[in-house]
Amino acid sequence: MTKPLFAIYGAYGHTGRLVAAELLAREAELLLVGRDADALDAMSGELGAGERVRTRTAPVDDPAALRDVLTAADVLIQCAGPFAVTGAPLATAAAEAGCHYIDHALEPHHVKAVFDTVQATAQRTGAVMIPSLSFYGGLGDLLAGAVADGIPGIDRIVVAYAVNGWRLTTGAKNTATLLFAATERLTYSDGALHAGYVEPRNAVFPFPPPLGPRTMIAPFPSSEVVTVPRHVPVRNIDLMLSTSTFEAEDAFESENIDARERSATDFTVAVQAIREGDSVAGQLTGHDLWRAAALASVEAAVRIAEGRGPAKTGVLAPGEAFAAEPFLRALERRGAFTLTLPDKESEHA
Incomplete structure (x- = not known):
């Protein structure tokens, strides 16, 4: 059975590094995505996980490149803020590609926009999308x-x-x-x-x-x-x-x-x-x-990839996607x- 592939956008930032390390600790395979190929390669080498870590460049202002990358991934964890700038392009690309999506946003306007703009697309493509799981x-x-x-x-x-x-x-x-x-x-x-x-x-x-x-x-x-x-x-x-x-x-x-x-x-x-x-x-x-945030997004991503996610697809609140107390107990x-x-x-x- 093919192992799920976890894409991380913003992997060479502080949160992205914590997310990558936690996923690797759970024996996951990673796809590091961003606009800076040199930074991605350096990050891959720093992680020291060999073929378990791949890299792809895809700027946020290139919708076709984002869709192409995310079509190959099972789950995207979006760590690159501010989400008022980066949020919409990545959420849209994930929904269109049918790639499950989790982000680290706290900005309420971005979170509302994800519900308002990509709900129907995500439901059609079968993507589970959980903004603000941080x-x-x-x-x-x-x-x-x-x-x-x-x-x-x-x-x-x-x-x-x-x-x-x-x-x-x-x-x-x-x-x-x-x-x-x-x-x-x-x-x-x-x-x-x-x-x-x-x-x-x-x-x-x-x-x-x-x-x-x-x-x-x-x-x-x-x-x-x-x-x-x-x-x-x-x-x-x-x-x-x-x-x-x-x-x-x-x-x-x-x-x-x-x-x-x-x-x-x-x-x-x-x-x-x-x-x-x-x-x-x-x-x-x-x-x-920062570690608490990374653990929360990784826990959700792994559950979704392993078929332990919510019963319905589309854009969901964290407490709508998972039973709140059991999820928090798992993080504890x-x-x-x-x-x-x-x-x-x-x-x-």
């Missing part, structure tokens, strides 16, 4: 699904990220610059998605001990506003990010630090599901958000984070 966006979506499981008619979901020691790559820096400069934000309230200007504010989120209450940026422009309502019955969604995330002096000046330094992040992602004045909460805590077993979920029977006894 740290930001993806883990919040899955945690919301796990916390809210079995609770009807939720008034509000709050997703709060507390991150310390985050050092932005060039792609992440460009993404953050675009996101926070955008004047048209996507928000979810009164059971509907809205687009328009929203005045940023500071809020306080009560993280459990030992972290405790933290000052937060709200709303945080992440993709859960698009994905969570697809699988959670909720009327309002609030997204928050700790203000301390960007307070480190070198947060935006860290493109050239080494992988060990970049891994030195601590994070907590917490979710509250509020219904009729009562709330249920869960959280995940860990170190190295691989060391991505520690997961704490509520005892639903006790909460509602």
Whole structure:
């Protein structure tokens, strides 16, 4: 039986390298794809996996080349941001080629566009497409699904990220610059998605001990506003990010630090599901958000390639494609984070 072929776009970036290493650790065969042939060849040699790693050049502005490459692959993991620039061409090419697709986007406009523009094509070609299966966006979506499981008619979901020691790559820096400069934000309230200007504010989120209450940026422009309502019955969604995330002096000046330094992040992602004045909460805590993101996308890609993916094709939210708690538990077993979920029977006894 032929082994599945995993394509990685943006493989010579930090996230792409982590994705490649994790796939190789699972005995996978890789196709490294990008616009820079020399960088791809250097990356292939660095991985040291011989014939298990191949390379192909395909710029994002060459649709025919992208379709040709992705026709030969089983699953694409898209790691090259900012996705406001790279997202549409690769998602379109994957859908047209019938190649399963996972990306690391957090940009809500890109995620909405994938649902809006390639759903019919992906369903026709049999592709499973899961945008935003990463740290930001993806883990919040899955945690919301796990916390809210079995609770009807939720008034509000709050997703709060507390991150310390985050050092932005060039792609992440460009993404953050675009996101926070955008004047048209996507928000979810009164059971509907809205687009328009929203005045940023500071809020306080009560993280459990030992972290405790933290000052937060709200709303945080992440993709859960698009994905969570697809699988959670909720009327309002609030997204928050700790203000301390960007307070480190070198947060935006860290493109050239080494992988060990970049891994030195601590994070907590917490979710509250509020219904009729009562709330249920869960959280995940860990170190190295980049590795957690890579593990999440690889876990999904391997499941899909092995026939353990969702029963339906097309564009899906992370928590729509996979049962949220079992998927998170699988990542916990691989060391991505520690997961704490509520005892639903006790909460509602």
